[in-house]
Amino acid sequence: MPTTHIGANKGDIADKILLPGDPLRAKYIAENFLEDVVCYNEVRGMYGFTGTYKGERISVQGTGMGAPSISIYANELIQEYDVQKLIRVGSCGALQEDVQVRDVILAQSATTDSQMNRTVFGTIDFAPTADFNLLKNAYDVGKEQGLNLRVGNVFTSDAFYRENAMELFNKLAEYNVLAVEMETSALYSIAAKYNREALTVLTVSDHIITGEETTSQERQTTFNDMIEVALDAAIK
Ligand SMILES: O=P(O)(O)O[C@H]1O[C@H](CO)[C@@H](O)[C@H]1O
Numbered sequence: 219m220p221t222t223h224i225g226a227n228k229g230d231i232a233d234k235i236l237l238p239g240d241p242l243r244a245k246y247i248a249e250n251f252l253e254d255v256v257c258y259n260e261v262r263g264m265y266g267f268t269g270t271y272k273g274e275r276i277s278v279q280g281t282g283m284g285a286p287s288i289s290i291y292a293n294e295l296i297q298e299y300d301v302q303k304l305i306r307v308g309s310c311g312a313l314q315e316d317v318q319v320r321d322v323i324l325a326q327s328a329t330t331d332s333q334m335n336r337t338v339f340g341t342i343d344f345a346p347t348a349d350f351n352l353l354k355n356a357y358d359v360g361k362e363q364g365l366n367l368r369v370g371n372v373f374t375s376d377a378f379y380r381e382n383a384m385e386l387f388n389k390l391a392e393y394n395v396l397a398v399e400m401e402t403s404a405l406y407s408i409a410a411k412y413n414r415e416a417l418t419v420l421t422v423s424d425h426i427i428t429g430e431e432t433t434s435q436e437r438q439t440t441f442n443d444m445i446e447v448a449l450d451a452a453i454k
């Protein structure tokens with residue numbers, strides 16, 4: 219049965235899934251990396267596709283931007299479609315001087331200003347954490363590909379635009395947070411609740427400290443590295 223936000227039947231979605239924020243990135247991944255592709259979702263333009271990668275069935279689903287949006291898709295994918303492995307493939311802004319634009323980051327953990335876990339844990343700080351096996355697989359695959367990989371804590375921000383942003387970003391950088399994005403803490407928390415495997419792989423699209431940005435062509439190439447790491451980690 220289709221869910222509120224996904225127009226697929228049970229069985230239409232593979233047990234492994236890539237989750238880009240941008241639905242057009244989902245389409246790009248399906249068209250350029252998967253074979254025998256079927257589009258299973260167009261609800262709200264949030265495309266979802268299932269195909270095969272190196273002979274293994276795999277899906278890719280846009281999630282939209284921010285914790286509330288990815289939470290809708292992660293909950294429905296897990297509870298209604300029994301998805302087991304969820305890998306976000308996103309962009310992020312670097313917070314450390316030695317993290318370069320175009321680097322690929324594996325998010326080991328996520329710090330956040332999202333209140334979603336506060337409604338569950340009150341004043342306790344739950345620590346959203348990547349699945350170790352997925353993280354190790356992605357690390358091994360990325361190293362084999364010769365990528366400049368970084369592994370560490372990322373900041374899942376509720377706001378893309380914020381007042382006095384540099385004050386917060388400098389503090390996060392002091393505590394070794396590598397980059398800022400907007401979904402990982404929610405993905406890891408939902409996966410933990412339902413005992414599923416989750417990982418976020420990010421491409422650094424811009425640098426918060428230096429102001430450097432990637433061109434769209436460069437973004438395309440580095441996104442390809444990230445997508446390959448995620449796909450190979452998913453099937454390893
Ligand atoms: O490139 P995606 O996956 O959308 O990720 C990043 O880009 C969006 C902000 O521009 C946020 O969703 C952030 O997490």
Ligand SMILES: O=c1cc[nH]c(=O)[nH]1
Pocket residue numbers: 309310311312378398399400423424426
């Ligand atoms: O959330 C995001 C994503 C990319 N770059 C940023 O600065 N923030």
